[in-house]
Amino acid sequence: MAKSTSELHVAIVKIFKDVMDVEDIEITNETTADDVEEWDSLSHVRLIVAVEKKYAIKFSDAEIESLRKFGDLVTAVARKTNA
Amino acid sequence: MTPTLSELLTGRPATTTLADAVLKVWPEHEAYLTKSLSVRDAPVLEMTEWLAEAAVILGGDRLHTIAENYRWTCDRLREEELHFHRHGSYRLTTFEAANAEVYSDDAYMERYIDGLLLSQVFWSNHVESCNFYFREVPKVLKDSARLLEIGPGHGLMLYLSLKTFGLAGATAWDISPVSVDQSRRALERLGASGATFAVQDIMQLAPGAAAFDLVVMSEVLEHLEDPRRALTSIRNVMAVGAYLFVNVPINSPSPDHIYLLETVEDVLALVETAGFRVVSHGAFASQGKELKRALRQKISVSVCVIAVAGD
Numbered sequence: 326m327a328k329s330t331s332e333l334h335v336a337i338v339k340i341f342k343d344v345m346d347v348e349d350i351e352i353t354n355e356t357t358a359d360d361v362e363e364w365d366s367l368s369h370v371r372l373i374v375a376v377e378k379k380y381a382i383k384f385s386d387a388e389i390e391s392l393r394k395f396g397d398l399v400t401a402v403a404r405k406t407n408a
Numbered sequence: 409m410t411p412t413l414s415e416l417l418t419g420r421p422a423t424t425t426l427a428d429a430v431l432k433v434w435p436e437h438e439a440y441l442t443k444s445l446s447v448r449d450a451p452v453l454e455m456t457e458w459l460a461e462a463a464v465i466l467g468g469d470r471l472h473t474i475a476e477n478y479r480w481t482c483d484r485l486r487e488e489e490l491h492f493h494r495h496g497s498y499r500l501t502t503f504e505a506a507n508a509e510v511y512s513d514d515a516y517m518e519r520y521i522d523g524l525l526l527s528q529v530f531w532s533n534h535v536e537s538c539n540f541y542f543r544e545v546p547k548v549l550k551d552s553a554r555l556l557e558i559g560p561g562h563g564l565m566l567y568l569s570l571k572t573f574g575l576a577g578a579t580a581w582d583i584s585p586v587s588v589d590q591s592r593r594a595l596e597r598l599g600a601s602g603a604t605f606a607v608q609d610i611m612q613l614a615p616g617a618a619a620f621d622l623v624v625m626s627e628v629l630e631h632l633e634d635p636r637r638a639l640t641s642i643r644n645v646m647a648v649g650a651y652l653f654v655n656v657p658i659n660s661p662s663p664d665h666i667y668l669l670e671t672v673e674d675v676l677a678l679v680e681t682a683g684f685r686v687v688s689h690g691a692f693a694s695q696g697k698e699l700k701r702a703l704r705q706k707i708s709v710s711v712c713v714i715a716v717a718g719d
């Protein structure tokens with residue numbers, strides 16, 4: 326069953342915090358790499374793959390490059406999973 | 409609070425020169441550089457500047473191009489990271505494939521080697537590995553030792569070894585004539601003397617052909633299809649009681665990395681099953697990550713081993 330975007334947000338925040346190794350930080354749809362010290366190009370790749378595995382989806386190189394804000398990622402997952 | 413990049417670079421002119429060159433072509437890399445320098449303690453920052461001084465000399469008037477090639481190399485590595493995390497394996501697994509894609513492409517190699525030169529300064533695990541080498545090797549190295557480095561690449565380790573170890577002599581081998589020539593020219597540029605260079609296939613070493621006191625293999629084993637056989641062969645040119653220094657990255661996808669090692673124990677077992685006894689080792693994760701977490705998340709870790717040839 327498709328999940329709501331808010332459910333997706335919560336689930337992807339959990340993945341994000343695990344991949345980035347951050348705990349006490351608020352993640353909003355507007356959060357970017359500028360706001361999270363651990364969010365660099367390599368951890369971005371790990372985040373994408375962790376999300377791909379969780380939702381059995383795949384992002385193209387162009388999509389990976391374009392996902393700048395946390396909300397972009399949630400929206401892209403929602404689109405691919407028809408949430 | 410994390411210091412700013414400017415604060416971290418204060419009093420480190422060579423590192424500053426390289427950072428400025430990189431940020432000119434890649435301003436978004438500032439956060440990475442800041443993090444990378446902030447996780448280093450005083451000796452490692454001193455090592456950073458030492459390596460940067462040599463890299464600045466090697467770079468000469470090509471620093472802008474080298475910085476562009478560093479960015480290009482990081483882009484290539486990101487592609488390999490994507491494959492690695494999706495599939496759990498390196499993209500290439502044979503020397504033939506790596507040769508076809510990387511080694512035989514002169515233009516690719518020039519950019520890649522430039523990129524790796526700056527990685528020697530800006531990637532904390534690379535500098536930590538150098539720091540381990542220059543801290544631990546003197547504890548076991550005898551006076552007037554004969555050193556062999558296999559695959560010296562940009563020549564920084566060889567250059568700094570010649571400067572600090574009081575060696576009786578140093579020899580550098582690589583299977584590629586082009587690489588041998590590049591290392592030779594790098595040492596000349598750095599003003600180092602006392603090293604001899606030769607094209608040599610380390611799989612073809614006759615017992616007793618030479619008797620080195622220290623053999624250095626830094627970031628070589630992951631490029632080989634059969635690193636155990638290479639290590640076993642190397643024993644043929646080691647003096648009795650000679651030491652081996654190995655630096656091998658684990659979970660570290662790169663365009664020409666073909667042999668995947670996934671744990672520190674994998675590396676120690678590789679060295680030991682080739683007939684060596686491990687004396688000491690260190691493991692340094694990318695960006696100063698905690699080792700346990702780096703292993704769990706399959707983040708690149710440089711594993712350094714000092715071992716003595718067994719009977």
